[in-house]
Amino acid sequence: MFFGKGHSACYGCPLPIAVRNVLEALDGRCFVVNPTGCLEVTSSQYGRSAWGVPYIHSTFENAPSVASGISYALEVLGRENEGYVVVFAGDGATADIGVGYLSSMLHRNDNVLYICLDNEAYQNTGNQQSSQTFLGASTTTTPAGRVIPGKTLRRKDMIAFALAHGTPYVATSSIAFPRDLRRKAKRAVEFVGSKYIHVHCPCPTGWHFDPSKTVEVARLAYETALFPIVEFEYGRLVRVKKIKRRKPVEEYLKVQGRFRHLFKHPEGGRIISELQRIANENAMRFGLD
């Protein structure tokens, strides 16, 4: 087994779904680099590691650089055919604390498959906002208060970020669509250089929904176009996952505790319409409808 035995993730956690699918798609021929975060603490405890593949955790912010180092070592030691270098990193490690190192790795176009497992906050430390937290979401550092209605900023656009570095393969996927994720992992490793896949991973614990609904919530993010599923090769949009009948964003928001306040807060209506505008913008930009 490449991943699973003995991990201690929460009920309904999306991370093992993503990890298992990627590792199976790549036949376990992976050197995994994993920064500090939910996945790391639930899988790498001494004496009960859940990893059946070579695995390294160094610090919170340096996974891209450690991955670069592994790829250089494999190359110079003549071991480059031994396996792929794969990073599984949370959104905080990817888009916040480690973003400079990710930029550096993409700039050098190092031969690494970087997978961001986006649960939209620092869930390991208890749901503090990250730059991937959605507008309006209530987190422990952007709580919905009488005056401030949760998070007030837009998400950092990591797809545009990856594309801006000339990254040969850039895609998004979701744990709602394991087949899509597996195909993309396989496609990604056909490219020499850096590959970036941003995977939507709804967190029942932090987002406050029932652990049995993880896949359903992930599906709604796609169906409302709040999380577009797209694929770029050499900077060109080659494929999108079209939405048959796009749903209003309320459908996604109302099933999660983190957005509940929007339906009664005086500022809530304004935020919901801004989120709808963002969804419309996504649909237009990528031609999702």
Add this chain to the structure above:
Amino acid sequence: MRKVVRGFYAVAYSVKLCKPNVICAYPITPQTEISENLAEMYANGELENCKYITAESEFEAASILVGASATGARTFTATCSQGLILMSEVLINAAGMRLPIVIVNTNRALSAPLSIWNDLQDSMLLRDSGIIQIYVEDNQEVHEMIPQAYKIAESTMFPTMICMDGFKLTHAYEPIDLLDQETVDGFLPPYEPPIKLSIDEPLTFGAYAPPHCYMEFRYKMHKDMLNAKNKIEDVFKEWGEIRRDWGGLIEFKEGKTVLVSLGSLVGTMKEVAKEMGLGYLKVRTYRPFPYDEIREALKDCDNVVVFDRAVSFGYEGVLTIDIRNALYGESPNVYSFIVGLGGRDVPKEVMEDCVSKVLSGRAERYRFEGLKDFEEVTY
């Protein structure tokens, strides 16, 4: 082959002979020319089986080497000052993961105020990090220390840092008796890691350790660091047999009054000791600390005069703290003179003045020597 070269080249040339697989650094004065020299060798195809990577920060350089070292590559970086402390999170992590990365630190003061000049505050800040620290006196010593540092790192599985004084050594031209490939090959076998990241034997590196097992890891690290003293001595001895005997963990000359220091200050110190008929003690290995050797050497003398170039603010000179501790319960008087911070020159006269203060009973427990008159702002 004897050649007049600068300190940078003495380092870079020796690194080349050690055949590292991954070199990664970030520019910082006064280290930059070490990485420039290596970049030039790389560009000219002189580094075989080697990748030279330009990182976007020292933090990244160290992180790349963590990945490379865990995969089984021999690695090298050079840095100092702000760069070293930016690296420190990663280097401390590498020490815990027991990765034998070799680092040359070209000692430089820490900011603020900004100073590009020399003192030892940077490396001494990493005293407790689990990184082996060796201080060199001159460029011949640093040149010959590099193969030894690889052997020490790879036999103890600790990151090993050679500390050479910025500007005073890095920029100095000296005639260097350059090593040849045959000598280094004979001394330093290719790196065969006991464990590494590999698909055939998948291991978890950098595991998370809850309270029930964390402490054992740290105990083991401490025990191995203490044992490293023997391994370091063996390496020094082996080097002495094939090349030149530089001494053990310390270099010591007896006297009633003994001067103590490390790094390039040792040259001046030996000169003063000779002229004034005193003893001296050069600390070569600072961590692991040669506690027994220093205690044995100094316990029967009258005065120990430590020249320190790093301060533990709110206490005293950093090296002095360790020397005092090694002499606990013994009778010598220990005096600390904090000199040369931020590149302030330490000529013989300053040292002689310190010694005469001690010999005439005018010395204090510790003292900043060589201060100018200045107007203090009161908070």
